[in-house]
Amino acid sequence: MSEHERNILVTSALPYANGDLHLGHMVEYLQTDIWVRFQKMRGHRCIFVCATDTHGTPIMLRAQKEGIAPEDLIARVGEVMSKDFSDFLVDFDNFHSTHSQENRELVETMYLRLRDAGHIRSEVIKQAFDEQENMFLPDRFVRGECPRCGAADQYGDSCESCGATYSPGDLKNPVSVLSGTPPSERESEHFFFRLGDFEEMLREWVSSGRLHESVSRKLEEWFDAGLKDWDISRDAPYFGFEIPDQPGKYFYVWLDAPVGYQASFLNLCKRRDDLDFDEFWGRDSKAELYHFIGKDIVYFHSLFWPAVLTGANYRTPTAVFAHGFLTVNGQKMSKSRGTFITARTYLDHLDPEYLRYYYASKLGAGIDDIDLNLEDFTARVNSDLVGKLVNIASRCAGFISKRFDGQLSDELMDPALFAEFTQASEGIAQAYESREFARAMREIMALADKANQFIDTHKPWVMAKDPEQLHAVQAVCTQGLNMFRVLMGFLKPVLPGIAQRAEEFLATGDMNWDSVSSPLLGTKIETFKPLAVRVDPQSVNAMVDASREDLKTSEKTKPMDPIADEIDINTFASVDLRVARIVNAQQVEGAEKLLQLTLDIGGETRNVFAGIKAAYDPETLIGRLTVMVANLKPRKMRFGLSEGMVLAAGPGGADIFILSPDEGAEPGMRIK
RNA sequence: GGUGAUGUAGCUCAGACGGUUAGAGCGACGGACUCAUAACCCGUAGGUCGGUGGUUCAAUUCCACCCAUCACCA
Numbered sequence: 001m002s003e004h005e006r007n008i009l010v011t012s013a014l015p016y017a018n019g020d021l022h023l024g025h026m027v028e029y030l031q032t033d034i035w036v037r038f039q040k041m042r043g044h045r046c047i048f049v050c051a052t053d054t055h056g057t058p059i060m061l062r063a064q065k066e067g068i069a070p071e072d073l074i075a076r077v078g079e080v081m082s083k084d085f086s087d088f089l090v091d092f093d094n095f096h097s098t099h100s101q102e103n104r105e106l107v108e109t110m111y112l113r114l115r116d117a118g119h120i121r122s123e124v125i126k127q128a129f130d131e132q133e134n135m136f137l138p139d140r141f142v143r144g145e146c147p148r149c150g151a152a153d154q155y156g157d158s159c160e161s162c163g164a165t166y167s168p169g170d171l172k173n174p175v176s177v178l179s180g181t182p183p184s185e186r187e188s189e190h191f192f193f194r195l196g197d198f199e200e201m202l203r204e205w206v207s208s209g210r211l212h213e214s215v216s217r218k219l220e221e222w223f224d225a226g227l228k229d230w231d232i233s234r235d236a237p238y239f240g241f242e243i244p245d246q247p248g249k250y251f252y253v254w255l256d257a258p259v260g261y262q263a264s265f266l267n268l269c270k271r272r273d274d275l276d277f278d279e280f281w282g283r284d285s286k287a288e289l290y291h292f293i294g295k296d297i298v299y300f301h302s303l304f305w306p307a308v309l310t311g312a313n314y315r316t317p318t319a320v321f322a323h324g325f326l327t328v329n330g331q332k333m334s335k336s337r338g339t340f341i342t343a344r345t346y347l348d349h350l351d352p353e354y355l356r357y358y359y360a361s362k363l364g365a366g367i368d369d370i371d372l373n374l375e376d377f378t379a380r381v382n383s384d385l386v387g388k389l390v391n392i393a394s395r396c397a398g399f400i401s402k403r404f405d406g407q408l409s410d411e412l413m414d415p416a417l418f419a420e421f422t423q424a425s426e427g428i429a430q431a432y433e434s435r436e437f438a439r440a441m442r443e444i445m446a447l448a449d450k451a452n453q454f455i456d457t458h459k460p461w462v463m464a465k466d467p468e469q470l471h472a473v474q475a476v477c478t479q480g481l482n483m484f485r486v487l488m489g490f491l492k493p494v495l496p497g498i499a500q501r502a503e504e505f506l507a508t509g510d511m512n513w514d515s516v517s518s519p520l521l522g523t524k525i526e527t528f529k530p531l532a533v534r535v536d537p538q539s540v541n542a543m544v545d546a547s548r549e550d551l552k553t554s555e556k557t558k559p560m561d562p563i564a565d566e567i568d569i570n571t572f573a574s575v576d577l578r579v580a581r582i583v584n585a586q587q588v589e590g591a592e593k594l595l596q597l598t599l600d601i602g603g604e605t606r607n608v609f610a611g612i613k614a615a616y617d618p619e620t621l622i623g624r625l626t627v628m629v630a631n632l633k634p635r636k637m638r639f640g641l642s643e644g645m646v647l648a649a650g651p652g653g654a655d656i657f658i659l660s661p662d663e664g665a666e667p668g669m670r671i672k
Numbered sequence: 673g674g675u676g677a678u679g680u681a682g683c684u685c686a687g688a689c690g691g692u693u694a695g696a697g698c699g700a701c702g703g704a705c706u707c708a709u710a711a712c713c714c715g716u717a718g719g720u721c722g723g724u725g726g727u728u729c730a731a732u733u734c735c736a737c738c739c740a741u742c743a744c745c746a
Binding site (some may be wrong): 090195220225230325362379396439456460461587 | 673674675676677678683684685686697698700704705706707708709711712713714739740741742743744745746
């Protein structure tokens with residue numbers, strides 16, 4: 001394989017400096033890091049840059065709330081993130097910040113080039129304004145009733161209940177999230193990027209294999225709907241960069257964030273003589289440029305970004321790689337279930353390489369979500385990494401150390417089998433290259449099975465009892481260790497730490513992609529020490545518990561719902577609460593949030609629609625006891641008559657908890 | 673509401689440009705072994721491939737509709 005050396009610049013999406021990194025974020029950084037390490041192992045020049053995304057209203061407000069300057073907030077968050085990344089063995093060539101001199105200059109340059117080329121226009125628009133806080137409100141900062149379905153407390157841009165999209169002005173009874181007062185509407189001049197100027201260029205760019213097929217299909221929507229101009233300005237007060245010659249107007253965070261990729265790279269260029277900014281970003285750059293992103297920000301990276309780059313006379317990305325989201329135990333991460341796990345909480349309990357391997361074993365090139373099933377995680381890491389892979393070294397090392405003073409044989413016992421391993425190299429490399437990590441892991445583990453079978457067939461522990469066969473024992477174990485070494489080389493992008501310990505154990509030096517194809521013969525190895533220990537399920541449980549505890553402490557700081565007005569005992573007694581057995585629970589066709597429950601309250605059964613679909617699987621409800629309001633006036637709903645109400649607590653969505661009586665309660669018993 | 677993606681053994685996932693007995697790992701069960709971090713090896717059981725309808729000699733694979741889950745709607 002004498003592939004020419006490639007020049008590659010890679011980015012991960014910039015994490016927003018307003019909170020902790022969690023295991024969902026890590027999917028992307030680990031995916032990118034594995035890919036970059038693979039490229040470096042292949043001998044290519046591959047530069048991996050990232051930065052904190054630091055601008056916008058949420059960061060400004062959070063800093064205000066903490067009583068510190070936004071600069072101090074983003075500096076602090078940046079340091080925490082940087083530590084999280086390095087502890088997860090994410091090896092950026094540079095981790096910078098969008099609030100940097102480089103970024104300011106690049107954004108200004110970009111804007112001026114776009115403006116001078118006629119791609120910017122201005123328009124006076126109406127926007128929600130908080131009179132008390134004296135600032136314009138982003139859509140998400142206005143809440144009110146959905147104009148279509150009337151659902152209460154919805155965001156200003158879309159309704160979570162019926163899915164309608166609209167603008168904040170359409171909401172009924174809107175209030176500002178900041179002050180709780182109804183917003184007024186004010187006019188303001190905004191600047192727009194004429195995206196439509198780039199339609200032809202974008203159509204060509206999108207359809208030339210730079211995006212996964214499912215992503216380009218999704219983008220067809222935008223072209224079909226017609227490309228709209230993009231609002232790139234925001235009014236003061238805003239934490240960001242002021243637009244040149246437009247006092248009080250700031251660049252929208254989504255304009256300067258991707259420029260942060262360039263800024264981070266430029267910052268690196270200043271410190272490295274071998275890198276030239278224009279070689280990678282110039283219009284005629286021959287270098288490859290890849291952005292790894294989540295599927296939620298495909299639009300920004302595959303329409304705005306290539307258009308803005310083109311308009312400002314830069315090159316466009318070679319490809320944009322979008323990945324799916326993370327679920328934990330099959331569901332959205334949930335703080336109450338303890339599955340909203342921060343990067344730090346994970347690191348406090350478990351080895352980062354286990355997550356790297358687990359993600360790798362599930363990642364493909366597409367935008368499918370991946371699931372972190374914690375039981376599967378434990379089983380898979382223990383079985384694959386410890387039981388299969390490390391076991392090969394572990395079961396061979398003892399013989400070589402004790403019987404042969406660490407000396408390997410001078411030749412391979414089964415060169416054909418070894419060749420089978422090395423010949424898998426290109427297929428596995430191809431899988432890494434195309435980000436089919438799961439396929440690569442499967443192939444590697446299939447080889448690990450072969451290695452174990454080989455040892456099992458030749459039974460060195462039997463031969464070791466016969467002095468005449470000692471030579472064969474050495475040969476079997478030498479073969480085994482060499483197969484292990486090849487596999488460890490293949491896994492080095494995923495498991496850099498374990499690979500390094502294996503290099504030390506085998507005394508083999510720094511392995512690259514090709515070097516492992518030449519077997520290690522006649523040399524001495526070091527004493528074997530466990531390269532990886534098994535995942536203790538207790539640690540996984542402790543991590544989940546700690547994630548729940550994080551919630552407890554954070555909730556203490558939240559104001560409690562105010563206690564309602566005092567009532568007397570008679571008022572309470574007028575509510576007839578009964579123990580009920582859920583005899584049936586099922587989905588309601590066409591309902592977004594409801595489950596249909598059939599409740600047995602002793603003498604009779606009731607039909608109740610409960611808004612708990614996001615929180616409960618109907619199967620698990622059947623048979624259990626709960627508490628219902630039995631004398632609530634029946635309510636006619638779109639799906640039928642609801643004859644009562646099940647008692648539950650919680651903020652809503654997946655965080656709803658229905659009540660259960662203690663053991664011994666019977667359906668129909670009154671609660672008093 | 674619109675658009676895209678996903679739905680295959682208990683769990684996590686492969687796969688099939690339509691065609692003989694639909695695969696893997698884990699888990700379960702049985703056996704063998706004892707070199708190895710109770711690891712490893714051999715074997716068995718497990719699926720009407722989300723549902724309904726259509727096209728076809730033939731569909732889990734193509735088409736339509738429906739249901740569920742995820743995402744996006746600038």
